[in-house]
Amino acid sequence: MKTKAPSIRDVAAAAGVSTATVSRALSSPDKVSAPTRDAVFRAIEQTGYRLNIAARNLRKRETGAVAVLVPNLANPFFSAILSGIAAVMSEAGYNVLVTDTTPFGRGDGVTGHQFPAFANARHVDGLIVLDGLLPAEALDSLGPPQIRPPTVYACEWSELVDRPRVTIDNVAAGQGAVEHLVALGHSKIGHLCGPPENVLTRERLKGAQAALAAAGLAMAPGWVYPGDFSLESGARAADAWCAAPDRPTAVFCASDVMAIGFIGALMRRGVKVPAEVSVIGFDDLDMASHFVPALTTVRQPRPEIGQSAARLLLERMDLSPATRAASPGPRLVLPTELVVRETTAPPPVG
């Protein structure tokens, strides 16, 4: 017993009108007379009809969906961004398609099975890329500017690919973080870095160094701790800090997650924060203010980043392909804010 979902033809038959009329009643009700419209809606009710999106999309040459390429879905930072995107996009009537790009084009290269989902991106009305490491070729393989879906970067970006984007000023934010440390009297300041290939890592480090240089200070090589935005890399940095003879009295961490891993491991070894080391994070995760000690950090406006990226994409989608190809599109820079809490203090005396 093959059961088929009712189609527009069933509705038309039930209402005694043509399929064209049903379609119009649905998409432009004002082009249909009131009695006809009522009949159509009754028929829809009665048949249990639902519009088939795939058919509409095929016909209108649209997909009604945008894709979001996320480096790591399990990271709370990204889920907040995604949430802002989803809110604006579904308000605008679009579905949001999510792909986790972690295994894709990072480190060990493209893994086959992630590719199909991404290839579909060609058949999506737009693309928001949160992963600056996505290979440029992957994005270019979407076709020439007139054909490929409008794309915007958010948070991260690639210097090899020219697309509109919404980000924060990572250099300035990193600089501000270190200026705060300098103002507290620190002169031995270290940095716990993000993953080396990441743009954000370079920019935040650059900002830190600029602030140091402005104060006539510099970072000893041993004070630059490698990291990868994970809790564990924060904990490893604590090992390094403890092991070294010449230690920084303050460490600027490129993410809250790492700062939490760092502080946790430090405290567990009996090191006092901020009495012995000041620590400043980056992001201002929801939890940052609930820690003890509460984390001093740089706040990123996460919901706004997601929302702006979505709105920017919507704008780009409204442009004709030619106009779009002709203009690189804006680069929005959202403000950050230094949030001073309990993990930073003047350096220990002596």
Added chain:
Amino acid sequence: MKTKAPSIRDVAAAAGVSTATVSRALSSPDKVSAPTRDAVFRAIEQTGYRLNIAARNLRKRETGAVAVLVPNLANPFFSAILSGIAAVMSEAGYNVLVTDTTPFGRGDGVTGHQFPAFANARHVDGLIVLDGLLPAEALDSLGPPQIRPPTVYACEWSELVDRPRVTIDNVAAGQGAVEHLVALGHSKIGHLCGPPENVLTRERLKGAQAALAAAGLAMAPGWVYPGDFSLESGARAADAWCAAPDRPTAVFCASDVMAIGFIGALMRRGVKVPAEVSVIGFDDLDMASHFVPALTTVRQPRPEIGQSAARLLLERMDLSPATRAASPGPRLVLPTELVVRETTAPPPVG
């Protein structure tokens, strides 16, 4: 200058074959002779052709996508589940469509603009619902069992809707948590609840009470703190704890997030954990072990929950509608694990 993406006809023309052959070369290469196949692939390369998914879907009466309905995308608990789902689903060649249901059918009722995206769920090959509060009518409005997309619940579920699901045993887990507290010698044990309408809340509380009853204990009304899985509700519970004359010496929190909010606010007021109060959480978030003191909690196998839910959905999708309608499908229960760390200890003496 209207630029159109190349279609299968362009490829056929370039290769000097029919569209049927191109289609076959793509979907069942072994049904096409090697030379023809090569010619087709060359033509694909040369024209820059990409399969139009919407067209295939329309023709095959599939959509190639599954939808995931998430109560709150910004919550790190759910993003880990989502990540597990996305991994399995894209491996299987499906796109994952995400909808945040927060404003939808919770509290203030259905907000119009979230509905369209959800209505589309009818045109999705399957559905994973992480939101037990989604109104039963919403799910039923997807049509009779033969027509609506196969659906599975994960984590949460609704008692009004009979669908396969993958969950943990929340009663047993809650019971285990409180047994641990009892074993430590606590007799005044409180509970920080999840949102009142949520199934998880009821089950975890029930488990807690069962453990208490088994030990000949009971919870004073004042020891049951209202909560909603947020950090803030954890902090409010700390206020309540401090304000009351007769306090529990141990509190079982229905989520790690609340436990963190609770402990943070407690410590900030100078209350020692676990010396003055023991606290146990639920979930085992990545951060739980990095806190100081490290959080004792009940681990949920989050990646496995997501993966199992995805695999279960895939199985259901393979069934014929009739078979599916005839069988309610399994209820998988995944194991949890009590992780004892530093926030629980024997009650203070005196």
Added chain:
DNA sequence: CTGAAAGCGCTTACAG
């Protein structure tokens, strides 16, 4: 192994 043809469920000029 390959092609001609029908059809998936819509939308939209074009007539009337």
Added chain:
DNA sequence: CTGAAAGCGCTTACAG
């Protein structure tokens, strides 16, 4: 205001 007809880009029996 309404309908007949074409077509969006594929896939798949059905012949050959």
